[in-house]
Amino acid sequence: MKKIVLIAFIALSALYSRAQSLTTDTLKLEEVVVSAPRLINYTTGAKVQRITDLTQEKNRANSVADMLQQATLASIKSYGVDGLTSVSLRGAGSNHTAVVWNGFSLQSPMNGGVDMSQWPAGFIEDVQVQYGGAGALYGSGAIGGVVHLNNTLQINPDFSTSVTHQLGSFHSYSTLASFKMGTESTGHALKIYHKSAENNFEFINTQRINSPRERTSNAAVKKIGILQSNAIALGKSKLETHLWYEFNDKEIPPNMFKATNEAQQEDEHFRGVVSFSSPWQQHNFHARAGIFLEKTDYYNPETTDGEPGSLSQAQSVRTEVENDFRVAEHITLNTGLHYAYLWSNASTYPIGTNQNRASIYSSLKLFSKNNQWASTLTLRQEFVDDHFTPFIPSLGLRYSPIKQVSFQANLARNYRLPTFNELYWGNWGNPDLQPEDGYSSDLGIKWIEALGNNTLELGSTVFHSRIQDWIIWVPAQGKWSPDNVQKVWSRGVEVDAKWTYHTGQWRTTVNARYGFTRSTNEGEHSAKQGKQLMYVPQHETKTSATVRYKKHSFTYFHSYIGKRYITEDHSGLPIEAYHTGSVQLSTTLEWQPVNIRLAAHINNLWNASYQVMAFYPMPLRNYQFTIEFSFK
């Protein structure tokens, strides 16, 4: 393996040095330096879905997770309202989906998960979902896909300020305030979010005698978030900082079997990123560094072990340098180094638990003059402490025979490094674990046709992914321990359609997405063999229709999630399939320079009694009212 890496890099550097001589002055560099070169330039062949501004605007005070749930085929698992919320893509687990914020993965060193429940959509300007494996581009954990969250801030932005209040059922109040300003060479933004909710909603408790109507208890939350960003122009270079603090104090409600619960939890996160981008001749140089602190304080007075509290915390620092080089007119080369140091002083790990991760990655992109075709080859080699992880290549292709049609193909090897819990937890962790290793491929077609006032977009992707060495906890010598024993085969089809009709002041948009996913347990001769993984629906659809007239809009969302199993061998009852619908009405009143947007939401319009996670009730029909003042 080492040999291959070496050969590849010799080849690449040869190309690199030869290409330098081809540099010509005729190439015009863009004024704005792209701070996420990999996402924008090197995801060739992958299906990347950008959440439109319109969707974001409607959801500003709601969570990023709600927005992904409505607008994408991402699977959002949430324990009730405001409970732990994770995202996964294409039938993989939640620690198989990377969530990348301003260039760095937010996966917890402890369990590989990311809790999205606290994030208001208004904190993130640019949300994109990359479906399918992207291990070579984004490293460990990018198996099912990547959710990209980017803060974009221009130099010298127009002064603006807005305050959004949202009032909802179950005593839910949230406020999002944002300010933006700048000077000729700077930009500054501040966002503050506060939410409190009782979440004492009614539901039908099908798990008690005679299915009584009950109210959830011990479900209140308080959340605070602050995100401060700066951008500074230094000649043609740009320096950005993003500092994000959040605090979440929540009660943990009982599931449907239990009458009461007294547990509560406080989560605290600090995330900070500094990034520097600088163009020089045919190069765009990027350096970024981040620090990530997480702390969870769980308290359960019902615990009978005499220790009702448990505190866990983990930290990481990550740095990256990356150079995007226009080798020739139709060749670019992006090469980077990533280093991360992760550590935890949680008492369940050995004292001084830490990990060093270093990777080197390189992407070579070739594209035709009129961009009719493009191809990207990416290679990554990661070292964890003194071990090599698998050598990770990927190849993406895009070809447009005619302007309206493009074909995409992607082939990637992917991996996931074991987490601290898997390696070190108690005396059950297994320090000899290998990374999970697999490959994925997908093939897609996209067709866009504009006919008069109509625009129609159709896309379909088939995908296939295998993971060997999937880590699960198994009994060995009378104790439970994680091991690389499971094999998982995921495959499926996604169909996306969008129709837009535009006339005068009217604009109608209809979106429909369908996902078929088979994600099965393979290679084990037991009752689990060939069975769909837990919590992965075989069918899901997400549809929405929006009608806009001037500044008024009406939207209907509908989602269908198919039946899901909650045991690996499908014993017992699955969670039933469910449909949910919601309506949003919005209008904006303009008295320049003040705008007032009013919105009303009706959630769970059809009053469905459903569960996302087994036996955690979700609310019946409920309402939200939003008023937003903005000043430009």
Place this chain on the structure above:
Amino acid sequence: MKTKRTHLQWAFALLFIAAIFTACDDDDNNIRGTFDKGVLISNEGSFGTGNGSISYYSYEGDSIANNIFQEVNGRQLGDVVQDIETHDDKVYIVVNASNKVEIANRFTLTQKATLEGLKGPRYAEVAGNGQLYVSQWGENGQIRVFHKETYENADTLNVGNGPEELLAYQNYVYVANGGGYGYDNTLTVINTNQNEVVDTIEVGDCPKSLVMDANDKLWVLCHGYITYNNDFSINIQTPSQLVQINPENNQVLQTIDISQTMHPGKLAISRDGNTLYYGGGYGVQGIYAMNINETSAPGEPFINVAAYGFGTEPDKDVLYVGVAPSFSESGKLIRYDYAGNKLGEYTAGVGPNGIGKTPERPF
């Protein structure tokens, strides 16, 4: 004429068949429900997913039916089915992490009531007075007593730390104070006439499981006390023991050391009351058999199986062993005869941990 006789023959034949069916109906009337001729098995389920369940092993079909509570009542039992107790026509299902006891008809599994508001309930036992005694870890260890018909909480008694199994004998209930997450080394004796604690017997460390033998002597399985370091490696451990007690005067007759490092959690007794079986629990490989007249513990297991739970039953010379390969898939029920021969293996629910027809004095 010939055809006429044929008709008559048909008529007789039909009458005969009808008579058989009627006879069968009569037989059916003696069956008290679908789940009459067999044993009930409790399956713990995986914590947090509410899939604790009851299985039914039928003698007649030599087969198992899973999830029967849910099949009958259209709802699931909840998190961590710790114990089932059958008494007369009722089954009491202790659902530990859901803080409740579900009561259903033992033969039809039709739901009757839910006892809520318990705090970490563990085991249930019906005493001679018909009242239900439930051990719970909450409030520093208590026994909650429920009225047999109204299911009202008649009494609450403070006992030792982490009370586990209970055993009803004459006008008494013996409680094994297992220590919970801490330590205890006592049995509490409750007089069921007044519902009062009348005695506390010192035994080995962390007693968990109780049976009565053929000579009316009480046996206590003591798990041994284990403390862990921060990284969950074992700090100290004391031996597991069997303690024999004379219930006439609550005196300890003898204490037999089992092992310094193996800590079994379950004790059962053969149908004739002469052989003790112990084993089961975390990290314990095998079920051990010991005659009640022996004075030292056997060195080798009687059946080499990693039992998650096991039990005997009063109608047949059979050991029922639950095996849990993981907690996200079905476990297995294995039946053995008293010679240790495997009689059959069946797919059970998740984490099979006990059988609900094991009186502690099955003879």
